[in-house]
Amino acid sequence: MEIFELKCFGVRAGEGNVALVVLGHAGDAAERQAFAAAAAKPACAFVDAGDEEAAFTLDYFYPHTRSPLCLHATLAAARVLLERQPGPLRVRTAMRGQLLTLSMRDGDVFISLSRQQAPSPALPEELPAQLLAQPGLQLASAPAVASVGSPKLLLEVADSATLAALQPDLPAIQAWGQQHGVSGCYAWCRRSDGAFEGRNFNHLEPTLEDAATGVAAGALAVHLGRSLTLYQGAHLGQPCKLQTMLDGDQILIGGAATFAPASQQP
Numbered sequence: 001m002e003i004f005e006l007k008c009f010g011v012r013a014g015e016g017n018v019a020l021v022v023l024g025h026a027g028d029a030a031e032r033q034a035f036a037a038a039a040a041k042p043a044c045a046f047v048d049a050g051d052e053e054a055a056f057t058l059d060y061f062y063p064h065t066r067s068p069l070c071l072h073a074t075l076a077a078a079r080v081l082l083e084r085q086p087g088p089l090r091v092r093t094a095m096r097g098q099l100l101t102l103s104m105r106d107g108d109v110f111i112s113l114s115r116q117q118a119p120s121p122a123l124p125e126e127l128p129a130q131l132l133a134q135p136g137l138q139l140a141s142a143p144a145v146a147s148v149g150s151p152k153l154l155l156e157v158a159d160s161a162t163l164a165a166l167q168p169d170l171p172a173i174q175a176w177g178q179q180h181g182v183s184g185c186y187a188w189c190r191r192s193d194g195a196f197e198g199r200n201f202n203h204l205e206p207t208l209e210d211a212a213t214g215v216a217a218g219a220l221a222v223h224l225g226r227s228l229t230l231y232q233g234a235h236l237g238q239p240c241k242l243q244t245m246l247d248g249d250q251i252l253i254g255g256a257a258t259f260a261p262a263s264q265q266p
Contacts, residue, residue, distance in 0.1 A: 001025055005041070006076035009212035009232075009240040009255040016240055016256065017212040017233065019076035020044040029059075029066060036061035042210065045073035047081070050092060056081060059094035064203075068095040069149035071111055071214020071253055078102035078109045079257035088112075098149050110254030111214070112247070115222045118147035121180035128155050131176060131185055131201075133169045140189070145182055148218030148251055152200075153177070153185035160197055163189050164235050168201050177202070186216040188230075195229040196220065212240035218253050221246065 001024040010016025020041050025032065036044045046059040058077055060070040074091075081089055087103040101112040123145075129137040132155065140156040153176075157163050166187055177184050184202025191197055198220070200213035211233030221228055221244040233240040245252040 004076070004080050005260040006079055006257050007260060008072040008075040008257045009214070009242050010258065011231075011239040011241045013256075013258055014261075015238055016258070017072045017210060017238060018042050018260070019070075019073040021073075021077045021080045022046045023080075032059065032061050033066060037063045039063070042208070043067075043070045043073040045070065045077040046094075047077055048094070054090045054092035054099060055085075056089075056091045057094050058091050058100075063208075066095065067150070069093055069098060069215055071148075071218065072210075072212050074100060074102070074111050075109050075214065075255065075257045078111065079259075082109070093149070096149070105254065107256075108243070108254050109257045110243075110245075110252045112250045112252050113148055113218070114249060115218075115251060116147040116149050116151075118145045118151045118219075119181045121145065121182065123153075127176075131155075131169055131173050132157075132166055132187065133172075134166070144223050146219040146223040148215055148222060148253075150183040150215040150219075151181065152216050152219040153182050154216075154220060154223055155185055155187045157187055157189050159189050160191065163187055163197060163199055166199065167206075170201060170204050170206065173201050174204055183215070186213065186219065188216075188220060191231075195231060197231045199232065199235075209236060211236050211238035212242055212255070214242060214253050217242040217244050218251050220244075221251055221253075 004021045007016035048057040060067040089102045188198035200210040230242040
C-alpha cells in the first residue's frame, strides 16, 4: 500500500486543503472508513483499478462518512496519477460512476466534469437566515441549488466581512441537507477585484470547515454560467484559490496540488 499526502488549491507552495491518496488498499468500505477516521485528514481518495472507460476508480472518505465526490481529493489523486502516466486521464467515481478527466496545465491540475442534475427543494424566504443563524439577513441574490456531483445550496451574502462573521446553525444545515439531498450550503460573495470568495458548511464540527471546496466552486460556476476565480480558507490560515473554466458542457476545476514534505513522490 502506498500513501501520499498533498495540499490542494493552496495560494502559495506548502499551503492548501490536505488530502491523502491511498493506492493498493484492498479493504471494504468499513475498513476504509476506519482508515480515514484514524488518519483524521480532511479527505482520503482510495485509488482502485478502473474499467474499459476509465483507467482508475476513486473512492472518497471523510473522517465521518463516505462521499460520492470530493474534488480536492481528486486533485490530489490526479497529481499522483499524472506523475506516473501522462494525461489526459479518465477516472470514475466509486459511488455514482461519474466520469472525470484529469489533466495538467501550466503546473496546475484540472478536473473536467459535467454538470449534474440538482434537487429542486422549496427555498422559503426565511430559510437562509435560519440556516446561517443571522436573523434579518438579506441575501445579495436569490438562493439556488446547483451541482457538479455533490449538490450545494448557494447563498450570496453582501461582502467579505459578512461572510467571515458567519456562525451558522450547523445541525440545522445538516438536517435540511439530509432531508432534501443537498450536501450542505456554500455562502459566497463577490469581491471588488472581480473574483469571488466563499465558505462551505457541511460538518457538525466547526473546526472541520473546508479550506477549499471544489464541488462548491463547480456548482457556483454552473449557477452563474461563467468561469471564475474563487478564494476560500484564509480565515482558517489555509488560503486557497480555485479556478473554474467552462468548456462547452464541461466544467474544469483546478488549482495547485503539491506533495507535503513528509510524502514521497511516486
